[in-house]
Amino acid sequence: MYIRDTIAAVSTPPGNGGIGIIRVSGDQAAVVGNTVFTSVSDGGFVSHRFSFGTIRDAATGEKVDEAMAVLMRSPRSYTREDVLELHCHGGWLVVERVLALVLACGVRLADPGEFTRRAFLNGRIDLVQAEAVMDIIASKSEAALQLAQRQREGALSKRIDEVRGCLLKALALVEAYIDFPDDDIGSTDVASITASVESAQSMLSDLLVTFEEGRIIRDGISVLIVGKPNAGKSSLLNRLLNENRAIVTHIPGTTRDIIEETITFEGLAIRFLDTAGIRHTDDLVEQEGINRALEKVPLADLILAVFDGSRRFSQEDQMLMDALAGRKIIAVVNKSDLPQRFSLSDETRFLAVVPITALSGDGVDLLKLTICRQFHHSSATDSREFISLSRARHRDALVSAEGFLHQFSVGLVDRNLELLALDLRGALDSVGAVTGQTATDEVLDLIFSSFCIGK
Ligand code: GDP
Numbered sequence: 309m310y311i312r313d314t315i316a317a318v319s320t321p322p323g324n325g326g327i328g329i330i331r332v333s334g335d336q337a338a339v340v341g342n343t344v345f346t347s348v349s350d351g352g353f354v355s356h357r358f359s360f361g362t363i364r365d366a367a368t369g370e371k372v373d374e375a376m377a378v379l380m381r382s383p384r385s386y387t388r389e390d391v392l393e394l395h396c397h398g399g400w401l402v403v404e405r406v407l408a409l410v411l412a413c414g415v416r417l418a419d420p421g422e423f424t425r426r427a428f429l430n431g432r433i434d435l436v437q438a439e440a441v442m443d444i445i446a447s448k449s450e451a452a453l454q455l456a457q458r459q460r461e462g463a464l465s466k467r468i469d470e471v472r473g474c475l476l477k478a479l480a481l482v483e484a485y486i487d488f489p490d491d492d493i494g495s496t497d498v499a500s501i502t503a504s505v506e507s508a509q510s511m512l513s514d515l516l517v518t519f520e521e522g523r524i525i526r527d528g529i530s531v532l533i534v535g536k537p538n539a540g541k542s543s544l545l546n547r548l549l550n551e552n553r554a555i556v557t558h559i560p561g562t563t564r565d566i567i568e569e570t571i572t573f574e575g576l577a578i579r580f581l582d583t584a585g586i587r588h589t590d591d592l593v594e595q596e597g598i599n600r601a602l603e604k605v606p607l608a609d610l611i612l613a614v615f616d617g618s619r620r621f622s623q624e625d626q627m628l629m630d631a632l633a634g635r636k637i638i639a640v641v642n643k644s645d646l647p648q649r650f651s652l653s654d655e656t657r658f659l660a661v662v663p664i665t666a667l668s669g670d671g672v673d674l675l676k677l678t679i680c681r682q683f684h685h686s687s688a689t690d691s692r693e694f695i696s697l698s699r700a701r702h703r704d705a706l707v708s709a710e711g712f713l714h715q716f717s718v719g720l721v722d723r724n725l726e727l728l729a730l731d732l733r734g735a736l737d738s739v740g741a742v743t744g745q746t747a748t749d750e751v752l753d754l755i756f757s758s759f760c761i762g763k
Contacts, residue, residue: 330406344413614642644664644670
């Protein structure tokens with residue numbers, strides 16, 4: 309539901325900064341501007357033009373700050389409503405006081421993502437583009453940022469609209485025959501319906517295959533570092549991060565909780581999770597750490613199984629291998645500076661075997677490269693034309709559309725027109741949920757509640 313009241317929020321991050329921006333959107337934006345802000349030049353606001361002046365408490369006349377203010381008249385604004393921005397000094401107290409003055413004019417504090425929600429409800433952007441705005445803010449790597457920018461520019465939305473176009477064409481033909489039940493569908497029309505549905509199906513499957521890669525680009529790769537105590541996991545993490553993040557000692561069992569850090573490499577974000585060494589132990593705290601490590605195993609995109617190259621394959625290594633069954637694993641054989649006693653009985657269980665010396669860093673760059681290669685295969689992803697799914701919400705909606713179209717193709721033999729139309733409408737609804745044509749208030753609440761306040 310869209311109540312057209314006026315909303316306001318601080319749009320810059322919390323804390324102290326150079327400037328702080330208070331954004332106001334709605335019919336009362338200009339009134340708020342004229343109440344709290346006085347320009348040094350005469351005359352009121354000119355749309356889209358900054359003016360310099362003072363912010364005052366209208367009740368007491370007290371000067372609160374010097375500021376720049378801009379009013380963007382509807383519809384040429386982020387929300388397509390009148391939008392006022394007050395750019396004041398960026399101390400948290402100043403910003404809070406200016407916000408309080410704005411709210412005292414009778415406007416409401418905005419909910420998280422409400423400005424962007426209004427941009428969506430007023431038809432300036434669709435839901436994919438609204439989500440892309442959030443992805444731009446949250447981007448952790450170059451590749452993620454590029455992908456989000458392409459989605460914000462509408463590349464994915466355009467492809468979704470093409471799929472909708474094909475489905476609408478097929479539906480129009482099917483419905484034409486529903487209106488004339490005595491006519492049989494002509495063979496040219498059957499061919500035309502089939503062709504439209506097939507091209508929608510092929511676009512859907514082309515999009516769906518991009519999901520894994522798109523998700524990795526957007527969220528990054530989560531890499532779990534596991535191994536027996538003293539194999540060198542913490543030393544490896546420090547080398548991967550190029551800093552002394554994890555405690556390294558010769559005493560086994562020092563890492564008891566999970567340490568999590570992200571780097572970017574080859575344009576991708578890689579999140580490393582260093583875990584407690586896997587072994588039998590009576591120490592309750594250590595055992596809890598081991599449990600936590602094992603819980604993460606099914607959630608990680610990739611596992612680095614770290615082995616001590618200077619020791620023989622042990623029972624503890626075997627314990628580890630059993631816990632990792634069925635996962636994507638790279639074997640990291642550490643301590644290659646020492647005489648090597650380690651050998652793997654079955655190397656085929658691993659995507660790769662990489663020898664390293666965590667102590668000196670030898671082999672660690674090759675390891676990073678090997679990790680990236682497991683995920684970032686197509687050079688197509690670097691091109692401006694690459695269109696990819698990156699959210700499970702989009703994937704699920706398109707999978708549902710595929711299901712309806714499969715049902716449609718099976719039903720085409722019997723040609724029950726009502727049922728065929730129902731399948732096509734089901735597919736259209738599913739596809740429409742991606743861009744927001746058919747999204748419910750609950751879905752919108754869910755999506756926008758994960759935005760930050762002021763966006
Ligand atoms: P973790 O328990 O698996 O996290 O292992 P640590 O990173 O704490 O390392 C255990 C011990 O092995 C420490 O004394 C490290 O200095 C040592 N170590 C780690 N990597 C290497 C390596 O590449 N070569 C040698 N010689 N020692 C290493």
